[in-house]
Amino acid sequence: MPELPEVETIKRGLTRLITGKHVSGVEFDTLKSFPNSMADVDNFLINSKITDVKRRGKALTIDLDTGYSLVIHLKMTGQLVYRADKVNFGAGHPTDSLINALPDKSTRVTINFTDGSRLYFNDQRKFGWMRLHPTVFVPDIEFFKKLGPEPLEKDFSWQDLKSRLASRQRTSIKAALLDQTVIAGVGNIYADESLWGAKIYPGTTVGALKDSDIKRLHASLINVLTLSIDRGGSTDRNYVNAEGKKGSYLEFANVFRRQNQPCPRCGTIIIKTRLAGRGTHYCPHCQVMKSALV
DNA sequence: CACTTGACCTGTCCGC
DNA sequence: TGCGGACAGGTCAAGT
Structure with missing residues (x-):
């Protein structure tokens, strides 16, 4: 959770x-x-x-x-x-x-x-x-x-993200983001949300990402994680904070749990599929497939 | 090593 | 209304 x-x-x-x-x-x-x-x-x-x-x-x-x-x-x-x-x-x-x-x-x-x-x-x-x-x-x-580095530490740069991904060239970027030894703290919600923000298809092979992709992903990760903290986190089912209250980030989510709804950016219907063993949400129009797994 | 899959648990939802 | 199966935000161990 x-x-x-x-x-x-x-x-x-x-x-x-x-x-x-x-x-x-x-x-x-x-x-x-x-x-x-x-x-x-x-x-x-x-x-x-x-x-x-x-x-x-x-x-x-x-x-x-x-x-x-x-x-x-x-x-x-x-x-x-x-x-x-x-x-x-x-x-x-x-x-x-x-x-x-x-x-x-x-x-x-x-x-x-x-x-x-x-x-x-x-x-x-x-x-x-x-x-x-x-x-x-x-x-x-x-x-x-x-555990990998904290993505919200001030000195975490896009070059750091690139070097952390270097040993995971043959897997999907979604699986790599979920791997806590690559970077710490990202789970299924924020993997999907940050990839939508960076316009990257979740099944894209890490080795197919260009520097420009990694730069956008780095910025998107920080953006999504920061926004969610501001909203008190995401409550999908069970999450509550230390006072027993739910978080409101999912009201602002762009793809997670939004399958069959229009993409907020282009209006294309969002797809839910299965990738890296997890439910995976993406926009088939603006999250472009490059060299992709699945 | 890199990578994938199943197991760990309980509860809920969906289709028959 | 009941029942089986799939699925749920994460990590490990065990497999290829």
């Missing part, structure tokens, strides 16, 4: 909501959601203070004053929702239907703070996880070591 803009939105919310809070207790259901030992939880999480919240790619890191960090990946359906109130409103409460019944059957982990507030980790499909890791060794986790 959450891609870079969604995780960034959650990160900003959590920074504001939980920094400085003290953990008083933790409940979790399965070892898959929280694969640390109870001893680790007791020694490094309980009674700890939250010192910082960070994002790298689609992963979150919550630093604690015990020298440990909570590393979190939400995968497809994970949610991190903070609630200050102690009262459960129950189903049907008008203020916030998405989170009014937390915890629910998708709640994997509940972190209680000393002031009575709570952080819920909900995950319908159970793909996501959170785990404790020594803070200084977080960068050594294999996922982070292999």
Whole structure:
């Protein structure tokens, strides 16, 4: 579910909501959601203070004053929702239907703070996880070591994108964008949206892209990711921010989930197909096929 | 190595 | 209304 803009939105919310809070207790259901030992939880999480919240790619890191960090990946359906109130409103409460019944059957982990507030980790499909890791060794986790550069870092240039793509010449540009070792944080929504913005057919072979194509793609990626963060991310199904609210970017999306609708640029009907194992949306008129796979 | 496919899970939607 | 199959925003392991 959450891609870079969604995780960034959650990160900003959590920074504001939980920094400085003290953990008083933790409940979790399965070892898959929280694969640390109870001893680790007791020694490094309980009674700890939250010192910082960070994002790298689609992963979150919550630093604690015990020298440990909570590393979190939400995968497809994970949610991190903070609630200050102690009262459960129950189903049907008008203020916030998405989170009014937390915890629910998708709640994997509940972190209680000393002031009575709570952080819920909900995950319908159970793909996501959170785990404790020594803070200084977080960068050594294999996922982070292999991760490509952050596309919204100021020094990320089109030449950087070109060099990251250099080892993926024979695959499609869509598959390359989804590969987190090429660049960090792009998922299915923003791959389709950025390729539409750059007028590149998603099945185009990376090796067939010219410098001018890569320049447009670089600009389009930054544009789309930045706009989505401004809109609070995309809610297709499950995504909510740290306060349980949906994002509005999909209202501004140009191709994603817009199959059978006219392209905003040229009016041609948008196609949905399957590429790199994923649903893929594009305009068959303005996203030109060059040397293409599929 | 580069590249593709299936598995991990639950829920929902669509066609019969 | 019921049932089977396809599909869903991500990553891995295992295959070619």
